Amino acid sequence: MLKEKGLFGNIGVQVVIAMCVGTLVGAMMGQSASMFAPLGSIFIHLIKMLVIPLVAVAIISGAAGLGSSQSAGKVGLSTLGFFGLTSAVAVALALFMGVVFQPGVGVDMTGVEGMFSNVYADKGEMPTFWATVLGMIPTNVFQSLNEANILQILVFCLFFGIAVSKLEKERRDPLINGVNAIVDAMVWMINVVMKVAPLGVFGLMADAVGTFGFSALMVVFKLFVVYVVAILIYGFIFYPAMIKAFSKTSPLKFLSAMKKPQAVALSTASSMATLPVTMEVCEEELGVKNSTASFVLPLGATINMSGNAIYYGLVAIFFAQMFNVELGMGAYIAIIVTSTLGAVGQAGVPGPSFLVVAVLLAAGIPIEGLPLLFALDRIFDMIRTALNITGDAACAVIVDNMINDGPQETPEPESSHHA
Structure with a gap:
């Protein structure tokens, strides 16, 4: 897919170089580096253009592939269980690290008070449980596509894919082949867009560093x-340990295979944009079945956000320490619950995460300092996205292994489709 053409022909290497050059240019040019911002915007727009259709067809393809086997329910439940559990553990780790290392204690606030504002106070109402469930069910699927409401698209496409799998064989196969052909076409388009990734990354980095400079980073340096x-810890110890415990794949092989998708995730800060690369690596290098990968990975790119969960937990502790707010057990539980649910509700596209607001409000922590972090959101976003897609892939490997260990059913002839 992303063919290796020596070291500099490797898109991952190009992206890392572009990040470094962008950072340097931003540092040297300061505010005027924002002239490169359109390069980043063009790239993000191209990605967003392709993401929704790709997710829709990949999920239909995955659900149709799974629906014809007996293991569909098992895959669905174990996937959701894995995502929920790992997100909760991620917040707990973040809270532990925050309490031990105290990133918000003794922060020098001079020079950045101007960034404090109360603009975000109304952005953070956490929807209730039923509101969330209702919000996942589209009343008009075309409107959901139009508004890029990923969760609603997901629910409809899962339902539709399972429905397709229930048709009789001669009507089902042409449909599934058609959907798979669209997936392949979309992957080709994403590959073309990835060719301009280094330019886009350069623009995004130059703009971010130039606009906010290193002074902002210094304030939150300890948090960072x-x-x-x-x-x-989560990406290189926790996930590999789970791979070792629950699958036959070697953790080292897993980490080595993940280098390419991680480079793309770092640069785009989007689990969705990285999806085709993650799918390719899981199927080609980690031996995950196409039906499992097409189901678990798009779902993961939408709702599995352990990196975000770590971020929410740490930010909550950071501001609590910065503003001298004492947190009781109730506040910690509120942070864990809100962060886990919030991480699920955050669709896999880059942008300031307003869910942080919900987390802070839930624990009664002041939110005036948030613009300080939104300034650096891009940098945080890139790092947490690399962890998110690692979790998606880990889940795919583990779930695939569980099905293969289960009672063997007679496999239906599956189209030899590879993303």
């Missing part, structure tokens, strides 16, 4: 370091 350490 603790955050990166938490992400590394």
